[in-house]
Amino acid sequence: xxxxxxxxxxxxxxxxxxxxxxxxxxxxxxxxxxxxxxxxxxxxxxxxxxxxxxxxxxxxxxxxxxxxxxxxxxxxxxxxxxxxxxxxxxxxxxxxxxxxxxxxxxxxxxxxxxxxxxxxxxxxxxxxxxxxxxxxxxxxxxxxxxxxxxxxxxxxxxxxxxxxxxxxxxxxxxxxxxxxxxxxxxxxxxxxxxxxxxxxxxxxxxxxxxxxxxxxxxxxxxxxxxxxxxxxxxxxxxxxxxxxxxxxxxxxxxxxxxxxxxxxxxxxxxxxxxxxxxxxxxxxxxxxxxxxxxxxxxxxxxxxxxxx
Numbered sequence: 568x569x570x571x572x573x574x575x576x577x578x579x580x581x582x583x584x585x586x587x588x589x590x591x592x593x594x595x596x597x598x599x600x601x602x603x604x605x606x607x608x609x610x611x612x613x614x615x616x617x618x619x620x621x622x623x624x625x626x627x628x629x630x631x632x633x634x635x636x637x638x639x640x641x642x643x644x645x646x647x648x649x650x651x652x653x654x655x656x657x658x659x660x661x662x663x664x665x666x667x668x669x670x671x672x673x674x675x676x677x678x679x680x681x682x683x684x685x686x687x688x689x690x691x692x693x694x695x696x697x698x699x700x701x702x703x704x705x706x707x708x709x710x711x712x713x714x715x716x717x718x719x720x721x722x723x724x725x726x727x728x729x730x731x732x733x734x735x736x737x738x739x740x741x742x743x744x745x746x747x748x749x750x751x752x753x754x755x756x757x758x759x760x761x762x763x764x765x766x767x768x769x770x771x772x773x774x775x776x777x778x779x780x781x782x783x784x785x786x787x788x789x790x791x792x793x794x795x796x797x798x799x800x801x802x803x804x805x806x807x808x809x810x811x812x813x814x815x816x817x818x819x820x821x822x823x824x825x826x827x828x829x830x831x832x833x834x835x836x837x838x839x840x841x842x843x844x845x846x847x848x849x850x851x852x853x854x855x856x857x858x859x860x861x862x863x864x865x866x867x868x869x870x871x872x873x874x875x
Contacts, residue, residue: 580720580721580735580736580738581610581738583721583735584611584614584687584689584721584735584738585614587687587721587733587735588614588615588618588620588687589618590685591620591685591686591687591733592620592621592670592674592676592677592684592685592686593620593621593622593623593670593673593674593684593685593686593687594611594615594620594621594622594623594687594689595622595623595625595666595670595686595687595688595689595699596611596622596623596624596625596689596690597625597627597657597688597689597690597694597695597696597699598624598625598626598627598690598694599626599627599628599691599694599755599757600626600627600628600629600631600632600637600640600654600841601628601631601632601633601755601840601841601842602751602752602755602841602842602843603624603626603640603644603843604640604843604845604848605745605747605748605751605752605842605843605848606690606691606694606751606752606755606757607624607691608689608690608691608738608739608740609740610738610740611689611690611738619649620649621649621650621651621673621674622649622650622651622673623650623651623652623653623666623669623670623673624644624650624651624652624653625652625653625655625657625666625699626640626641626652626653626654626655627655627656627657627694627695627699628656628657628694628695629654629655629656630656630659630835630839631835631839631840632654632839632840632841633839633840633841634839636841636843636844637654637841639844639845639846640652640844640845641653641654643845649673651669651672651673653665653669657695657698657699657702658698658702660702660705663699663702663703666699666703667684667686667703667726667730670684670686671684680729683725683728683729683730683731684729684730684731685730685731685733686730686731686732686733687732687733687735688700688732688733688734688735689735689738690737690738691737691738691739691752691757692736692737692738692739692757692758693737693755693756693757694737694757696734696735696737697734700724700732700734703726703732704724704726704732708722708724720736721733721734721735721736722734737757739757739758744855745851745852745855747771747851750767750768750771750772751771751842751843753768754768754769754771754772754829754832754833754842755832755833755842756829756833765822765825765826765829766801766821766822766825768825768829769801769824769825769826769828769829770797770798770800770801770825771797772828772829772832772842773797773798773800773801773828774796774797775842776800776832776837776840777792777795777796777797777800779840780837780838780840783837783838783840784800784837786838787831787836787837787838788803788804788807788808789807790803790806790807800828801821801824801825801828802819802821802824804824804827804828805819805820805821805823805824806819808823808824808827810823810824810827
């Protein structure tokens with residue numbers, strides 16, 4: 568299933584973000600540490616490169632992600648020009664307090680007292696931008712919710728006399744190129760439920776968990792996973808959690824089981840899990856490239872060797 572989600576207000580938000588970027592010094596891009604590259608909007612990269620703006624990539628929700636995978640992603644991003652990456656939990660004030668200094672280091676020309684350092688928070692829906700904004704300002708100015716696209720308009724605030732901060736709505740992009748990216752985004756609740764089928768997303772998630780975190784699956788649901796495929800995992804969750812459709816002869820409620828698995832992942836109840844690593848993404852991109860490559864056709868000519 569190919570997942571696409573680009574509500575109308577996002578087109579307006581993208582245009583406004585492009586206009587605002589002319590007047591800011593640094594982009595703070597908030598990513599989901601469990602799927603950093605899948606949660607990185609290519610339009611944000613395009614906009615900041617056009618304006619030649621440095622980028623502080625915050626791998627938020629790092630307390631939910633696999634530490635080894637997060638370290639690999641930080642090394643991956645820190646090798647890029649004009650980029651600084653750090654792991655963070657926006658719910659921890661001590662970690663958020665580091666952000667202004669990190670921005671200052673990326674924009675040393677704003678270290679004087681003549682012009683303020685102008686920062687702009689960007690990212691896809693539901694990665695923690697509003698939580699970051701509130702924590703940096705030490706007061707609630709942005710609405711926070713466990714649903715994608717809560718913020719609908721830009722808003723700017725001063726952080727003392729030498730810094731300004733602009734928050735932007737969560738931005739998706741018009742076409743998600745890789746199907747697995749859409750699935751990872753859906754599993755992590757960055758995409759509205761009207762655009763997905765929960766059972767398909769849960770089955771995709773179960774496949775990753777089987778391959779990389781089988782012990783955590785077995786521990787959470789108290790079941791043997793040997794010999795199960797991804798669909799079998801969701802079925803096992805249904806049995807263990809008593810997901811039965813009423814009046815249907817004991818038929819399993821796979822939708823309810825899917826929601827249980829997805830919510831357990833989102834809440835961190837399964838443990839610290841990352842859906843992608845730099846290496847797994849490299850493999851995925853190579854497979855996608857091979858899949859989309861045109862098939863070479865060979866034309867053969869039949870020669871009649873018979874005598875006239």
